[in-house]
Amino acid sequence: MNDALKRPIRAQSLVDVVTERLEAAIVNGELAPGSRLSEQGLALSLGVSRGPLREAIRRLEGRKLVQRTTNIGVHVTQLTGNDLSDLLVVREALEGMACGLAASAMTDADLDDLDRLLGEHGDQESVRDGTGYYQQSPDFDFHFRIVSASRNERLIQMLCHDLYDLLRVYRYKSSRFSGRATAAFEEHLRIAAALRARDPAAAEAAMRAHIRNARTHILAQIAADTTPV
């Protein structure tokens, strides 16, 4: 799909490298939400000057992954329950649309791949008892494939790059979202069936219901988690 070759390779600047490193560190929890980023310290530990580091931070700032307060410093974005709620509504809208588009655009090969993926999920026991710590990755795989099949670059970018990153940040901060693996798996099957039927409306509805259920579950879990504290 990509031309790959022919386009001149450009040495990526320090800013690019630093941005990737910071993004990875934030997403995988190495930099905890709410934690402060010291420019001096980070510049030293990354072996770069403060200039490129600051520029990288500005870029993440534009993506809402960090927040800068003038003369105070930058903090990794900390999502409140409300933020997470809002974010999942946005995800419902975007991913529902993506799923509807995918229903029209997916090839037979794509559909077969998706079924194979679901087959592997079904074999895992973690789906049945629903601990699902490393169910996280296959779950993202499933959604990632459907979104990619929408063939809408902007939509793919917004979901897979921006939204998923933000959601991952939250996941690592708070406790696992578990206890719904079985229901989620069945919803995945329903989505796959609608895609196989090439029914955009049904596919969108199934995906939206899936995300709406996840949202309800997550919000309930958060409410139960934070009220006792």
Added chain:
Amino acid sequence: MNDALKRPIRAQSLVDVVTERLEAAIVNGELAPGSRLSEQGLALSLGVSRGPLREAIRRLEGRKLVQRTTNIGVHVTQLTGNDLSDLLVVREALEGMACGLAASAMTDADLDDLDRLLGEHGDQESVRDGTGYYQQSPDFDFHFRIVSASRNERLIQMLCHDLYDLLRVYRYKSSRFSGRATAAFEEHLRIAAALRARDPAAAEAAMRAHIRNARTHILAQIAADTTPV
């Protein structure tokens, strides 16, 4: 709604000021899409050093308003017809959702305000013949109010700040999108009616149809514009 007072005021840094200026210049067309931004020249004309200017550019880069190529320079994002098409699909998904939420959240006062706005629009002759150059602003007003009524901060931000900015950039670059003012106005009325009925599903459907029609119209106009060239 905002606490306004009590929160200490912070002198906004040069980066903030520069970011606003650049954003405004790009949105209002002063910096044309595809044009190159010279760091030296801009720094000189804005009266700041290259450091803050570069940081401001990085922030806009995160928002996809400009694009940087290593060792070459930064260019104002130039949307292709495909980009615009993708973008409008995203807008359909997000603004449809926002409109559905607004149907539940809008107060009677909000609805009255919206009706008053529509009444003013109906009086303008530009709606009837449909030149609609400065119809642009009232149109954004209408959409802006509905989106704001969704009470979803993330959604509001994504639509009113990010998406509308990008769309405005395109509008100024290419020819006016006209000839649909009458139909658009009627669709606005239909949306308002659904909101007044507090019917989320109908409101979402009406908004999505409205944006889908606009998209079709715009894409057709672009195809007619560029093929002869």
Added chain:
DNA sequence: CCACCCAAAACTGTCAACAATTTACTCCCG
């Protein structure tokens, strides 16, 4: 007259130093 190569100018990438503000600590007073 065109194509190619080489040198100079212009520009971007990076860095280290300086200025301004915030934070932390210490000392003094009540």
Added chain:
DNA sequence: CGGGAGTAAATTGTTGACAGTTTTGGGTGG
């Protein structure tokens, strides 16, 4: 012993300078 003012340390904001790359222009050879 508690509170507050003042000072010192640390951190962020900004700047100017240097290094590396790209582009431009001219000159030479075919």
